[in-house]
Every structure is written in structure tokens, then in C-alpha cells.
Amino acid sequence: MKVAVMGAGAVGCFYGGMLARAGHEVTLIGRQSHVSAIVRTGLRLESRAFDEFIDVRACTDASGVAGADTILLCVKSPDTQAAVEAMKPYLSASAVIVTLQNGVDNAERVRALVECEVLAAVVYVGSEMGGPGHVRHHGRGELIIEPGSSGERLARALNDAEISTSVSANVRGALWEKLVLNCAYNAISALVQLPFGELCQRGGIAVNQAMRDIVAECLAVAGADGVNISRDVDATVARIMATIPAGQYSSTAHDVATHRPSEIDHLNGHIVGRGAALGIATPVNHLLMMMVRVLDKQRADQHSLKAALADGLLI
Missing domain, CATH: 3.40.50.720 (NAD(P)-binding Rossmann-like Domain)
Known part of the structure; x- marks a missing residue:
């Protein structure tokens, strides 16, 4: 090829x-x-x-x-x-x-x-x-x-x-399963800047419960949207915990760490948008989306400030 x-x-x-x-x-x-x-x-x-x-x-x-x-x-x-x-x-x-x-x-x-x-x-x-x-x-x-x-x-x-x-x-279902995985892990990893294993070790049962809440919202939206994926929250969370390598940072964590725009609007933000369109409440995903967006905006503002200082536009 x-x-x-x-x-x-x-x-x-x-x-x-x-x-x-x-x-x-x-x-x-x-x-x-x-x-x-x-x-x-x-x-x-x-x-x-x-x-x-x-x-x-x-x-x-x-x-x-x-x-x-x-x-x-x-x-x-x-x-x-x-x-x-x-x-x-x-x-x-x-x-x-x-x-x-x-x-x-x-x-x-x-x-x-x-x-x-x-x-x-x-x-x-x-x-x-x-x-x-x-x-x-x-x-x-x-x-x-x-x-x-x-x-x-x-x-x-x-x-x-x-x-x-x-x-x-059923690629649509498989894409949504990957989306659920990303929603459950990426934003949290980005916010605390920890790899998966350390995140679970430090957060303990609270991390597991947070993932359950995120996944439950995702599956509710998927079901309302006619997506064919598992409806078992516990099984989905267990699969996520077993799938992500312990030392791996999420792509969103890497974006935040390197001051690059994240994909949050296409991850948790997609759940929020589809949930609003379908009448499904998604408060946990909404909170994560908002917090990562704030980080994105903060990084963009810092970049603009550094550029302005370099160009002598600020005194």
C-alpha cells in the first residue's frame, strides 16, 4: 500500500x-x-x-x-x-x-x-x-x-x-465504549497529573466511585442515543481498570501538561452535549468538562501573556 x-x-x-x-x-x-x-x-x-x-x-x-x-x-x-x-x-x-x-x-x-x-x-x-x-x-x-x-x-x-x-x-458501539473509557479516566488524570496506577493508589475507593458516576452518565446517554454497548456499570468500570496500563498518563493529561488544547469537548463534552439534546442529566461529566476547559483557557491566556511580553506589548 x-x-x-x-x-x-x-x-x-x-x-x-x-x-x-x-x-x-x-x-x-x-x-x-x-x-x-x-x-x-x-x-x-x-x-x-x-x-x-x-x-x-x-x-x-x-x-x-x-x-x-x-x-x-x-x-x-x-x-x-x-x-x-x-x-x-x-x-x-x-x-x-x-x-x-x-x-x-x-x-x-x-x-x-x-x-x-x-x-x-x-x-x-x-x-x-x-x-x-x-x-x-x-x-x-x-x-x-x-x-x-x-x-x-x-x-x-x-x-x-x-x-x-x-x-x-458495530464500530459505533466500539467507538462509544472507547469514549466511555476516555471519559472515565482522561479528565481526572489531566486534573491531578498522575498516571493511572498512582491515581488509583492515592484516590482509593473514591476514584472507583467517581468512575462509576461518570460511566453511569455515559451509558444513560448512550442508551438514549440508541448505541449498542454494555449497560453494566460495574463490568464497564472493571474493564476500564483492567485495560489501562498502571503507569500510563491520559492523552488529555499530556495535552494539559504540554500546554496544548485538549480534546475535552469531544470526550466528556460530547456526553454533555448529547445528554442535553436527549434530556439526560450529566452533572459529573459537565463538571469535568468545565474544569479541563478552564485549564485549557488558563494555558492559552498564559501563552498569550508570554507572547505579549516577548513582543513588548505589555509594560
Whole structure:
């Protein structure tokens, strides 16, 4: 396959690196610092099984998708529309876009903008950027993709590249299950800046109860929205506790720590929005959304203040 990864951060670099390692032609589209490092030495993909430099193409411009038959869309959910608009002039009519993103509605948003095939995917992977051009894989890596004219072909290629991939007719349910996991953990982790194991150790039973409250609201909204997922709160919380690696920080925690805009509006914020539309109260998710939004705004204000001081605009 000829693959382009739009948004080559920790997720995009892992999947792009694995595909390139399996012999596919891959172009990573990302930040200048990562691109410069990859152009110099290749992508460093570090995992428990190997630590290798992989030969891939890299660029900072959306024109890198030109000629690709498969595009992995890995940008943050708030950046989806801008990324797709940037890619549109270079998209092949026969290309397939696979959305490897948090949130549950990105594929629908992309379909409204392009005519080529779009497949939603659910991503379960623990990875982080260890530095420019260096991705660390901590565990997992499974993908669930929805059926389509390209679904089975893509699943075969991904499995051949040692990326465990299945095709499911209930991707919407799987996306919501991942959303519930993210809602239960991401905002709390971001607010206290602790990895999962330490969060549970310090918070004890209070963390477990908070997750129950968050999950109960999520499942109530999902049920009212006709989503086919488990209605067992205890089982869902137990699955979350067993799924998240003890030392892992959430992506929202990383965004807050690095002063980047978070995806909170597409996580707990999505529950709040759908709950309001469906007449379901979501006070716990609303509180978490509000608190992370305050942090986002605080970071943005601090960035603006530093810029103003640097430019001599304040005295």
C-alpha cells in the first residue's frame, strides 16, 4: 500500500512505522521538529520487542497525501475539519481515509467534506513521543474498523504488519465504549497529573466511585442515543481498570501538561452535549468538562501573556 499519515504524533507514528516496517510505502505528515529528525535518521520506533530506525518519508504539508491509496487521519478531533480541507486538493478519488482518533463522530464529519471512502476505526494503543522522530510503544495496538469496500483489504494488510485488526459492523458501539473509557479516566488524570496506577493508589475507593458516576452518565446517554454497548456499570468500570496500563498518563493529561488544547469537548463534552439534546442529566461529566476547559483557557491566556511580553506589548 501507499500510505499517508496525516497527523504523525504518537499514534500516527506507531501505525505508520509498523506499516513501513512491513514494507509499505509510508509518508508521515507532522510537525517540523519530527519531520526534520525523521529525514535525517529515519523514524525511531521503540517497543518491548525491538528498537529500530525505520525508513519513511516525512513532510509538514498536506500535499504529502498525494497519490496515497490509504490515509490514516490521526489529528486531534478539534483539528479534523482543517486537516481534511488541507488534504482535499491532493486526495485521489479512489483513496480511503481511516479515522484513528478519539471521539465518536469524526468519520461522519469527514464524510461531509469528501467524496472518497471514509472508515471509522477504534484505536487501543499505548504510545508516546520520546523526542523528535522517536515514538515509544508501551503496549497494545489493536484496531477495530468498520466494514466497507476497503475494510477487509485494509484489515489483512494491517494484520500482516503485526497490527491486530478486526472488522466490525458495530464500530459505533466500539467507538462509544472507547469514549466511555476516555471519559472515565482522561479528565481526572489531566486534573491531578498522575498516571493511572498512582491515581488509583492515592484516590482509593473514591476514584472507583467517581468512575462509576461518570460511566453511569455515559451509558444513560448512550442508551438514549440508541448505541449498542454494555449497560453494566460495574463490568464497564472493571474493564476500564483492567485495560489501562498502571503507569500510563491520559492523552488529555499530556495535552494539559504540554500546554496544548485538549480534546475535552469531544470526550466528556460530547456526553454533555448529547445528554442535553436527549434530556439526560450529566452533572459529573459537565463538571469535568468545565474544569479541563478552564485549564485549557488558563494555558492559552498564559501563552498569550508570554507572547505579549516577548513582543513588548505589555509594560
